[in-house]
Amino acid sequence: MSDLSITRLCAAVRTHTDYLPLTAFPDDLLPKQRVEAAIQEGIPQEHLIVVNPADSDLPELSDLALAAVGVPDDDQPLFLIRSGPLRDPMVTLLARMVLKFGWRGDDIGITHLDELGGTVGFELLDWAVPSVATVLICDEPVFADARVGAGRFATVGLRVQQGPGPLRVLDVGEGAPGSFSDVEWRFTGAGACDGWLDVHAALSAGDVADGDRILLHTKGPLREGWLLAQVVEAAAVELA
Known part of the structure; x- marks a missing residue:
């Protein structure tokens, strides 16, 4: 990888309860592989619930994360990394955000990374980020356990730049991570x-x-990936 760094890290999280029974959806709408994976992860089929694809009255977490990162004065690009079989992961949300926030730069949607959006997604950002960019990584679990009754929705907002910075991205990969002996933190x-x-x-x-x-090690029901980073100056990473 080239030298990508993160200067700002923001998070928006919400407990999401708007799920519907699996039987409310046609069999051909939900990826069979994902349904089977959710069951193998420990949710019995009779307790499997699916996120309601209808629009909600609650504010989009991506809006909250973007507001926290801040709209820049320049024309840097905006990347939205978001996957899911039920909701349009790119066009509708991204176009609305660009209009709402008056985004001046290009807007790019990245899909089909599923649980690897926060790790392997940086391989795409490595060559796509010109000098600086704003990145939103969305995680909206499609399935939840009816016995719990909720899932955790989250969006992480990042300001990413080429070159040195307070939090450097050293390497990423798909699959299980190797044995990094000099790692102080494993998440x-x-x-x-x-x-x-x-x-x-x-x-x-x-x-x-x-x-x-x-x-960072992401181990989802179907895919696995990792990202190795180094903190150059912890106090200089802007948080919100």
Whole structure:
């Protein structure tokens, strides 16, 4: 990878309860592989519920994350990394955000990364980011357990630049991570945002020291990926 760095890290999280029974959807609408994977992950089919694709009255988490990152004065691009079989992951939401926030630069939607949006997605950003860009990584679990009755929706907002910065992205890959012996922090989760939410929490608490290496490991029901980062100057990473 070339030298990508993160200067600003923001998070928006919400407990989402608007799920419907699996029987409310036609069999051909939901990817069979994903349904089977959710069952294999421990949710019995009779308790499997699916996110309601209808629009909600609640504010989009992507709007909240973008507002936290801030709209720049220049014409840097906006990347929206969002996947899902039920909702249009790119066109509708992205076009509305561009209009609402008056975004001046290009807007690019990245789909089909599923749970790897927060790790392997940086391979695409590596060559797509010109000098600086704003990146939104959305994680809206399609399936939940009716016995719990909710899922965790999250969007992470990042300002990413080419060249040195306070939080450097060193490497990414698909599959299980190798044995990195010099890693001080390891964050593992099933969703695209899980690792970044842990990084945000650790930086907010002041637990991360300059020079620390961080391994983000996403292990979803079907795909697995990782990202290795290094904290150059923890206090200089802007958080919101």
